[in-house]
Amino acid sequence: EIPKLLLWYSIHAMTSISASTTYKKSGKSPNLSKTTSPATKSPASMSRNSSSSSLYSLSGGGSRRMSKRPSSSNLQQQERGIAQKLEGLTITSEAHMASLKLSDADVVADTFKGLLDAAMGVEKFNPNPHTASDTKSRSTAAADLAGAVKAMGIRSLRKQGVMKAVKDTLNQTNPPPNALEGSLLIARALCEVLGAPAEPFVVPLVPRMLVHSSHNQGSIRDAAEDSLRALVQQLNTQAVCLVVPFLFDAFSNPEWRTKATSLTMLTQLAKASPLEVSVMLPKILPKLTPLVWDTKTQVSKSAQSTILAVCSTNLNPDVRPAIPAVVAAICKPSDTIKAVEKLMHTTFIVSVDASTLSILCPVLSRALKEKLTQHKRMASIVIDNMSKLVDSPTAVAPFGPLLVPDLKKVCENVQFEDIRDVAMKALKTLTKALGHSSVEEATAKYAEEMLAEQRRIEEEQKRIEDERIAINKKAADDEAKELEERRKFKEAMDAARRLEKLKEDEEAKKKKQEVKAKEIAKKSTKAGGKCQGCGLKKCKKSCPFAK
Numbered sequence: 001e002i003p004k005l006l007l008w009y010s011i012h013a014m015t016s017i018s019a020s021t022t023y024k025k026s027g028k029s030p031n032l033s034k035t036t037s038p039a040t041k042s043p044a045s046m047s048r049n050s051s052s053s054s055l056y057s058l059s060g061g062g063s064r065r066m067s068k069r070p071s072s073s074n075l076q077q078q079e080r081g082i083a084q085k086l087e088g089l090t091i092t093s094e095a096h097m098a099s100l101k102l103s104d105a106d107v108v109a110d111t112f113k114g115l116l117d118a119a120m121g122v123e124k125f126n127p128n129p130h131t132a133s134d135t136k137s138r139s140t141a142a143a144d145l146a147g148a149v150k151a152m153g154i155r156s157l158r159k160q161g162v163m164k165a166v167k168d169t170l171n172q173t174n175p176p177p178n179a180l181e182g183s184l185l186i187a188r189a190l191c192e193v194l195g196a197p198a199e200p201f202v203v204p205l206v207p208r209m210l211v212h213s214s215h216n217q218g219s220i221r222d223a224a225e226d227s228l229r230a231l232v233q234q235l236n237t238q239a240v241c242l243v244v245p246f247l248f249d250a251f252s253n254p255e256w257r258t259k260a261t262s263l264t265m266l267t268q269l270a271k272a273s274p275l276e277v278s279v280m281l282p283k284i285l286p287k288l289t290p291l292v293w294d295t296k297t298q299v300s301k302s303a304q305s306t307i308l309a310v311c312s313t314n315l316n317p318d319v320r321p322a323i324p325a326v327v328a329a330i331c332k333p334s335d336t337i338k339a340v341e342k343l344m345h346t347t348f349i350v351s352v353d354a355s356t357l358s359i360l361c362p363v364l365s366r367a368l369k370e371k372l373t374q375h376k377r378m379a380s381i382v383i384d385n386m387s388k389l390v391d392s393p394t395a396v397a398p399f400g401p402l403l404v405p406d407l408k409k410v411c412e413n414v415q416f417e418d419i420r421d422v423a424m425k426a427l428k429t430l431t432k433a434l435g436h437s438s439v440e441e442a443t444a445k446y447a448e449e450m451l452a453e454q455r456r457i458e459e460e461q462k463r464i465e466d467e468r469i470a471i472n473k474k475a476a477d478d479e480a481k482e483l484e485e486r487r488k489f490k491e492a493m494d495a496a497r498r499l500e501k502l503k504e505d506e507e508a509k510k511k512k513q514e515v516k517a518k519e520i521a522k523k524s525t526k527a528g529g530k531c532q533g534c535g536l537k538k539c540k541k542s543c544p545f546a547k
C-alpha cells in the first residue's frame with residue numbers, strides 16, 4: 001500500500017506544479033478540480049463518486065450522476081429521466097427461480113416474508129447503522145420479490161400476503177415513509193417483471209398512487225411517478241377505460257402535484273393507446289378543460305400540453321392540421337376566430353365521429369356567440385360542412401343542445417339576410433344529422449330541453465339565493481347577539497368598576513378616620529392623667545403636647 005500512496009502523491013504534486021506553471025504563463029486561476037484526471041483522484045474520492053451513481057438514466061441511454069435535486073416548482077416543468085428497470089440480487093435467473101419453486105412451503109414463506117420486509121424497510125435490531133435500509137436496497141428487494149412471484153405463480157401475491165401488505169400501506173393516511181416507498185417499488189417491480197399478469201392487481205392501486213405522488217418526500221414522489229409510468233407501459237389497451245376514471249377523480253384533488261401527475265399519466269396513455277383515448281375524448285375533454293384555468297402554473301401548462309396530446313389521437317385526417325389551432329382556442333378563448341378561420345379552409349371528406357365533434361363543437365359554439373356577424377357566418381359554414389358527414393345521429397346527439405339553440409338565435413336575430421340564410425342552411429343540415437324530420441321538431445325538442453335546463457338553472461339560482469339569505473340572516477343574528485353580549489359585558493364591567501370605586505372610597509374614608517382618631521388620641525391623656533408623649537401628669541416645656 002505504501003508504494004501506491006507514494007505514487008499517488010507524486011502524481012498529485014506534478015499536477016499541482018503543472019497547473020501553477022500554466023497559471024503563471026496565462027494569468028488565469030488554476031482549477032485543479034477540472035484538470036485532475038481520474039488517475040490522480042484519491043481513493044476516498046473515487047469511492048464516493050462510485051457509490052453516488054444514480055438509479056436513473058437519461059432517455060437516450062447511459063447513466064447519469066446524482067446532481068442537486070431540482071426545486072418543487074421546477075420538478076413538474078422539466079422532464080425527469082426515465083428510471084432504469086429494477087434489478088434483483090438473489091432471484092434473478094431461471095435457475096434461482098427453479099430452485100425456489102422446488103423448495104419447501106416453509107422455505108418459500110420465509111423467503112417471501114424476508115423479501116417483503118426488506119422491500120418495506122422493516123428492520124430488526126441492527127448493530128451496524130451503516131447498513132440501514134435505503135432506496136437502493138428496497139428497490140433490489142422489490143425486484144427479488146417480483147422474481148419470486150414470477151417463480152411461484154401470480155397466485156402467490158395473495159397466498160403470501162404481498163398484496164394485502166401493499167394495499168394496507170397505501171391506504172393508510174400517514175404510513176411510514178420506508179414502507180410507503182417500498183409498496184410503490186413493489187408495484188413497479190410487478191409491472192416490470194411480471195408484465196400483463198400483474199395488471200389486475202396493480203390497476204386498483206392507481207388512485208392511492210396518484211394521492212401519494214404529492215408526498216412531501218421527493219423519493220416517494222419519484223417512486224409513485226415511476227410506478228405509474230411502468231403501469232402505463234405494460235397496460236392493456238382494453239384497461240384504459242378503467243384507469244381514466246381514476247384520473248378524473250384526481251383532477252379534483254386539492255394537491256396540485258396530484259393533478260400534474262394525473263395529467264402526465266393521461267399524456268402517456270394518449271401516446272401508448274391513442275385509439276382508446278380517441279374514443280373517450282367526449283368524456284375526457286369536459287373534465288380536462290377546466291384545469292387550463294387552474295391557479296397553479298404547473299397544472300395549467302400541463303393541462304394545455306395534455307389537451308394537445310389527447311386531441312392529437314383523433315384519427316380524422318381532415319381535421320388533424322387544424323388541431324393545434326383548435327386546442328389553442330380551447331385554452332385561449334381570444335383565439336377562437338383564428339381556429340374557425342383554419343376550419344373554414346378544411347375540406348371534410350372523411351366521416352365525422354363523436355371524437356371529432358367533441359373537439360370542434362365547443363369552439364364553434366363559442367364562435368356563434370361572437371358579436372361580429374361575420375364570425376357567426378364563418379361558424380355556420382363550418383357547422384354545415386361538418387354536419388354533412390356525421391356518421392350517426394348518436395355521435396352528434398350530445399352536441400345538439402350546444403349548437404341548435406345558438407344557430408336558432410342567429411337565424412332570428414341577425415339583420416343581414418345572407419347570414420340568416422347560411423345559418424338556416426347549417427341548422428337544417430344539423431337537424432338532418434340529428435335524425436329529426438324538420439327544424440321545428442328539433443328546435444321544439446331542444447327548446448323543451450333548454451326550458452328544462454333554464455328551470456333547473458333558475459331553481460339552482462333560487463337555492464343559492466335562499467342559502468345566501470339564510471347565511472346573511474344567520475350572520476346578522478350572530479352579530480346582534482354578539483352586540484348584545486358586548487353591551488351586557490360592558491354594563492357588568494362598568495358596574496364592577498363602580499363597586500370597586502365605592503369600595504376604594506369607603507376604605508379611604510375609613511383609613512382617614514383611623515388617622516384622625518390616632519391624632520386625637522395622641523393629643524389626649526389616658527384615664528390615669530398621664531401624657532402619652534412624656535408620661536407625666538404635667539408636661540415639660542419640651543413635650544409636643546404641652547399647652
